Amino acid sequence: MTSAASAIEVRPGTGEGVAVRCRGVTKTYGSGGSAVRALRGIDLDVRAGELLMLVGPSGCGKTTLISVVAGVLDRDGGECEVFGADFEKMGSTERTRYRGKNIGFVFQSFNLIPTLTITENVAVPLLLNGVPRKAALARSREILTQVGLGDRTGEAPQRLSGGQQQRVAISRALVHEPKLIVCDEPTSALDHETGHKVMELLRGVAMGSGRSLIVVTHDNRIFEFADRIAHMDDGRVDRIVTSAKDLYGD
Amino acid sequence: MWCGSNPVWSSKGKEQARRMNLIALKMIFGDRAKFFGIVMGVTLASLVITQQGAIFIGLMSRTFGFISDAGFPDVWVMDRKVQFIDDVKPLQDTKLYEVRGVEGVAWAVPLYKGMIRARLENGQFQNCNLIGLDDATLVAGPPEMVLGRLEDLRRADSVIIDVIGAEDKLARPPATPGGPRIPLTVGDSLELNDHRAIVVGICKGSRTFQSQPNVYTTYSRATTFAPRERKLLTFVLVKAAPGLDPEVLCDRIVRTTGLAAYTRDQFKWLTVSYFLKYTGIPINFGIAVFLGFTIGTVITGFMFYSFTIDNLRFFGTLKAMGVTNGSLMRMVLLQAFVVGNIGFGLGVGVASVFGSSMKESQLAFKLPWQLLIVSGAAVTVICVASAMLSMRRVFILEPAVVFKG
Ligand SMILES: Nc1ncnc2c1ncn2[C@@H]1O[C@H](COP(=O)(O)OP(=O)(O)OP(=O)(O)O)[C@@H](O)[C@H]1O
Ligand SMILES: [Mg+2]
Numbered sequence: 001m002t003s004a005a006s007a008i009e010v011r012p013g014t015g016e017g018v019a020v021r022c023r024g025v026t027k028t029y030g031s032g033g034s035a036v037r038a039l040r041g042i043d044l045d046v047r048a049g050e051l052l053m054l055v056g057p058s059g060c061g062k063t064t065l066i067s068v069v070a071g072v073l074d075r076d077g078g079e080c081e082v083f084g085a086d087f088e089k090m091g092s093t094e095r096t097r098y099r100g101k102n103i104g105f106v107f108q109s110f111n112l113i114p115t116l117t118i119t120e121n122v123a124v125p126l127l128l129n130g131v132p133r134k135a136a137l138a139r140s141r142e143i144l145t146q147v148g149l150g151d152r153t154g155e156a157p158q159r160l161s162g163g164q165q166q167r168v169a170i171s172r173a174l175v176h177e178p179k180l181i182v183c184d185e186p187t188s189a190l191d192h193e194t195g196h197k198v199m200e201l202l203r204g205v206a207m208g209s210g211r212s213l214i215v216v217t218h219d220n221r222i223f224e225f226a227d228r229i230a231h232m233d234d235g236r237v238d239r240i241v242t243s244a245k246d247l248y249g250d
Numbered sequence: 251m252w253c254g255s256n257p258v259w260s261s262k263g264k265e266q267a268r269r270m271n272l273i274a275l276k277m278i279f280g281d282r283a284k285f286f287g288i289v290m291g292v293t294l295a296s297l298v299i300t301q302q303g304a305i306f307i308g309l310m311s312r313t314f315g316f317i318s319d320a321g322f323p324d325v326w327v328m329d330r331k332v333q334f335i336d337d338v339k340p341l342q343d344t345k346l347y348e349v350r351g352v353e354g355v356a357w358a359v360p361l362y363k364g365m366i367r368a369r370l371e372n373g374q375f376q377n378c379n380l381i382g383l384d385d386a387t388l389v390a391g392p393p394e395m396v397l398g399r400l401e402d403l404r405r406a407d408s409v410i411i412d413v414i415g416a417e418d419k420l421a422r423p424p425a426t427p428g429g430p431r432i433p434l435t436v437g438d439s440l441e442l443n444d445h446r447a448i449v450v451g452i453c454k455g456s457r458t459f460q461s462q463p464n465v466y467t468t469y470s471r472a473t474t475f476a477p478r479e480r481k482l483l484t485f486v487l488v489k490a491a492p493g494l495d496p497e498v499l500c501d502r503i504v505r506t507t508g509l510a511a512y513t514r515d516q517f518k519w520l521t522v523s524y525f526l527k528y529t530g531i532p533i534n535f536g537i538a539v540f541l542g543f544t545i546g547t548v549i550t551g552f553m554f555y556s557f558t559i560d561n562l563r564f565f566g567t568l569k570a571m572g573v574t575n576g577s578l579m580r581m582v583l584l585q586a587f588v589v590g591n592i593g594f595g596l597g598v599g600v601a602s603v604f605g606s607s608m609k610e611s612q613l614a615f616k617l618p619w620q621l622l623i624v625s626g627a628a629v630t631v632i633c634v635a636s637a638m639l640s641m642r643r644v645f646i647l648e649p650a651v652v653f654k655g
Contacts, residue, residue, distance in 0.1 A: 093575070096569065111652055116276055
């Protein structure tokens with residue numbers, strides 16, 4: 001594990017500040033007898049410039065946590081700041097705009113709009129952030145070329161393989177250079193090798209630009225890409241480790 | 251550290267919405283099946299509303315076709331109980347002189363209007379409208395002559411018949427069995443209530459509601475053709491003195507003669523109102539229009555809603571990626587607006603093609619711009635109602651759904 005060893009060392013990110021700061025975050029779905037306490041007091045910092053993996057058994061609250069962090073879901077209690085800003089203190093429009101500028105999303109099922117070309121899909125965040133259409137499309141083609149899809153830019157997403165679609169989705173999450181990217185199971189729809197390539201791409205993004213990534217995953221084969229791994233159980237973060245070894249032993 | 255909100259954003263709402271327009275359009279045009287379904291729904295609704303509406307208006311304007319054709323009399327004077335143009339309640343001949351005596355009447359002429367039975371060559375009878383024009387002036391004659399001249403009515407036993415009647419209901423039997431019937435034409439004779447009449451002209455006029463042939467002759471001859479009755483004067487047609495408001499004149503005539511007097515437009519409206527009130531026609535058309543509207547709404551609403559539901563995860567993705575609710579609402583509205591316009595255009599287009607292809611037929615079809623506004627408004631209601639459902643779904647959509655597999 002020599003090559004991975006450097007990757008899983010805690011990088012000296014502390015001095016660069018904290019990207020996400022959660023204290024005692026709680027979230028309950030529903031009410032009364034059918035209430036589900038998905039988050040029961042989350043304490044977590046995500047450092048600027050790190051790739052943090054969020055792991056844990058199914059139903060432990062990983063997706064709920066990144067939804068709260070990314071400002072697409074309201075928390076019930078506790079504090080949560082993203083780059084010093086608190087979504088709860090913003091109006092709905094301001095919150096949406098803040099997301100559009102600062103947060104990139106990568107989903108398990110890609111969520112590319114099927115009636116747009118992949119270039120147009122990638123251009124959406126740029127258009128939202130005020131880049132003129134022409135420039136946005138040019139920039140999108142550029143980034144698609146960087147992820148190896150330069151010859152497919154005019155195609156519809158459905159014509160691409162899963163791995164290629166996920167590369168498009170990652171391009172879309174990156175194109176407007178947000179400071180935080182949240183990924184929910186980005187590799188679980190992909191085979192091992194493709195998943196590995198996708199993670200290399202994400203890893204490169206985090207290392208190269210000082211932005212932070214939170215990657216939710218079940219896939220222990222990609223743990224090596226993490227700077228730190230936060231393990232969740234039953235709505236809490238119970239361990240934060242720097243190597244997969246520390247989670248499950250060798 | 252970066253913090254706080256960017257003040258420039260607040261002015262960017264419109265800009266963002268504009269940028270999303272193209273994406274909204276690609277979403278709706280890209281989904282062929284749904285797109286055609288929605289457009290079909292709108293087309294159907296606007297076609298049915300426009301076409302049925304046009305036939306209805308066509309039929310209703312036929313009810314006063316005779317009043318339009320009669321042309322320039324300003325005021326129609328008649329019995330107080332008359333409810334519409336074909337409602338014949340004759341007056342005493344002396345009423346003509348009473349009307350002539352009213353101050354402000356430039357001139358007044360008699361008009362006979364009644365039903366008469368024509369005996370055809372094959373022995374069958376056909377009911378006709380008999381119209382007797384003032385002998386001296388021939389006022390209120392047919393608007394357009396096809397054959398002969400109006401003045402030919404001054405010849406003995408002469409009548410002018412309308413071209414539709416001449417070619418159809420009054421046509422003579424075929425020369426050879428199974429061949430085409432022979433239109434009645436100038437020089438032919440006709441038996442009206444046992445009186446011989448000679449056709450001296452063929453005219454063209456607006457179709458009337460009853461669609462019986464119109465037979466024009468002079469007032470005095472009409473009274474000899476007509477079944478013997480005590481009173482024969484149907485209408486007195488009046489021209490107002492120059493500069494006198496016809497409505498003012500109507501008031502005066504009513505007060506001095508005790509008869510009813512209407513301006514041309516008032517009489518048209520009286521006639522239409524009668525048909526609206528006392529026939530099932532408006533209800534029948536109303537039902538057709540209502541059905542078109544309802545079915546169109548259901549199809550459009552259903553298809554549009556299911557389009558939105560199909561695309562909900564993409565709306566959610568856009569929401570997560572920073573598209574505000576305001577912009578999303580605009581996207582949905584734009585989608586509805588575009589399919590609405592295409593459907594409306596197609597529907598109205600098909601309706602007017604239908605209308606112009608029926609021009610030569612018996613069908614009443616009149617498509618005034620007001621009707622386009624009405625069906626446009628109906629389509630707007632349909633699209634807005636459909637969009638509202640969808641907008642609600644998109645509005646309350648939690649962007650967190652995008653993480654659900
Ligand atoms: N919209 C919802 N309504 C009600 N309960 C929910 C909702 N979303 C999640 N839950 C529940 O909250 C708990 C946490 O869900 P969450 O999706 O965050 O788990 P997860 O760790 O992402 O699981 P997985 O690994 O299976 O994706 C689960 O018990 C789940 O059933
Ligand atoms: Mg999950």
